[in-house]
Amino acid sequence: MAEVQLHNLEKRYDNDTTAVKGITFTAHDGEFVVLVGPSGCGKSTTLRMVAGLEEITGGDLLIDGQRMNDREPKDRDVAMVFQNYALYPHMTVFENMAFPLKMRKVAKPQIQTQVEQAAKLLGIDNLLKRKPKELSGGERQRVAVGRAIVRKPKVFLFDEPLSNLDAALRTQMRAELKRIQRRLGATMLYVTHDQVEAMTMGDRIAVMNKGELEQYGTPTEIYGEPASAFVARFLGSPAMNLIPGGIVSEEGISFFIFGKGEMSLKIPLPNQLPSMNVDLGIRPESIQFSVGPQNSSNAFASGKLILIEPIGSVTHYHIEWPDAFGGTLVASVSHSQMVSGQSGISKLGDVVSFEIPSNTVHLFDRDTGKRL
Ligand SMILES: Nc1ncnc2c1ncn2[C@@H]1O[C@H](COP(=O)(O)OP(=O)(O)OP(=O)(O)O)[C@@H](O)[C@H]1O
Ligand SMILES: [Mg+2]
Structure with a gap:
């Protein structure tokens, strides 16, 4: 699969806000990396730079050792899932999931197989004929994940995909997403501001604050040896x-x-x-x-x-x-x-x-x- 390296990655917006101030870390092949931090700290901006949806204004982004800064999103072999799922309302679940493959002109029988495989993995194979409005929040969320995994990208990018779900469903989906990621052996960058999600899902956690990376490490390292008072207070409930x-x-x-x-x-x-x-x-x-x-x-x-x-x-x-x-x-x-x-x-x-x-x-x- 893929290794994702961020070298001093920086984002300065036109209005002179520096949303991301030079962050460096490596997500190794098959790792689940969680970006966590308070609202406005630059998590989505970082993810969007990796996806190619936001121009990189400084530093380097490497996927499997290749510089990606100037590559089009479609040439980076990444798939992104957003908080609001962004499903096409007029399409069925099958058509939603098939869409990225259709865009890539994959042959029909192969689309059929890949969508069915993904739907099975996600437990939504009985919902393929429904439209998004006929689904629960959790089911819609799964379809959005399905649409990302059908084309087997190198890297998955998730931006707060569970925040629209109620607490019980969120806990369930947390475990499921982790299981799916393991099954696929995929490298994943996952954004959340929920410290429980970060601790339970991450192989490694990148704790961000005000556009900077405060600490990068395993949940055990971050909890046991917080690099700063900010990290110490941010992870753990009640706070340190x-x-x-x-x-x-x-x-x-x-x-x-x-x-x-x-x-x-x-x-x-x-x-x-x-x-x-x-x-x-x-x-x-x-x-x-x-x-x-x-x-x-x-x-x-x-x-x-x-x-x-x-x-x-x-x-x-x-x-x-x-x-x-x-x-x-x-x-x-x-x-x-x-x-x-x-x-x-x-x-x-x-x-x-x-x-x-x-x-x-x-x-x-x-x-x-x-x-x-
Ligand atoms: N298009 C833009 N133009 C200018 N500034 C922006 C733009 N998008 C985001 N910002 C600013 O960049 C900073 C980081 O935003 P970002 O969306 O990355 O935060 P976040 O960590 O994802 O927050 P949240 O948890 O609220 O989603 C914020 O101060 C935000 O106001
Ligand atoms: Mg965000």
């Missing part, structure tokens, strides 16, 4: 807690000093850090409600429970922690921990003790947002 503070070093050991200075936490980094302002990040699931003997390398504190959100498998506890900083921390406790009584949790309004294990924290430079 960020606690403002400073670094102080003594005799080769660095300490994080919480907001007002009454508490510190030994930093598990090999090198002594300079004194600087940082944000300490901790995931909600890493905060522990202390029950055992105190471990001197961790930080202990207490705060008032101001909100309890049970969502089934986990419960989120919002803790007011005025001693350390003016904000609220969120801690998550899994259902199994609660049942086994490990959490020692109390009710709304109670003051609870909790622990921040030093080996689970992340530190970000306050000025640059980068991870230390």
Whole structure:
């Protein structure tokens, strides 16, 4: 199939907006790469440059090592599926799916075979005679995917294809699209602003922010070692807690000093850090409600429970922690921990003790947002 390389890819629109500011990554053959980021960060623009629907104003686009910048969309061997499906309303499902093949003057019997194969793979072979208006949202979505896969392109480009579907259908289609991509062994670039979609579907994730690539890596790398405070907050729900503070070093050991200075936490980094302002990040699931003997390398504190959100498998506890900083921390406790009584949790309004294990924290430079 195909390898897609973006080298310093840039898009400057006529109105002088630089929507994409030189991004570089490689989608290897057969990989499912998700582009994720907030609205307006340049995801669609990037995808449209790969498709050839938008002129590339800087950098290079290579598919299988060949420069594609100036090739017509039809000569790039890519297929794109949009959010609104863009099916032809007057055509049947069969005709919609056959359309790209017809345009390429493929012989009729072969069109028949290829459409039937694709329809079978997608589970819509019983709908071939219907018109789009006689289909559900999920079925229409499948037809749009079908139209993209019939001609077996090298690369698939998907721009938020599931955002018009309800939550249950979206979850189902997520798994199906992933299955289809595996079956076809296709290289896929998939745009979404949904972090769950990114984490569950991506072999690799490109996290974008304001036209720049913040990080490119596997879901595990991005979640476990976020390159910046932005990435840390964007992936994971509830978001990672960020606690403002400073670094102080003594005799080769660095300490994080919480907001007002009454508490510190030994930093598990090999090198002594300079004194600087940082944000300490901790995931909600890493905060522990202390029950055992105190471990001197961790930080202990207490705060008032101001909100309890049970969502089934986990419960989120919002803790007011005025001693350390003016904000609220969120801690998550899994259902199994609660049942086994490990959490020692109390009710709304109670003051609870909790622990921040030093080996689970992340530190970000306050000025640059980068991870230390
Ligand atoms: N044709 C255009 N001319 C000028 N500016 C544009 C054009 N298209 C997009 N932009 C700007 O480029 C930036 C990136 O837009 P883009 O559509 O790529 O964002 P996105 O990440 O896909 O956002 P969303 O999640 O909302 O779809 C935005 O600031 C947008 O306003
Ligand atoms: Mg978009």
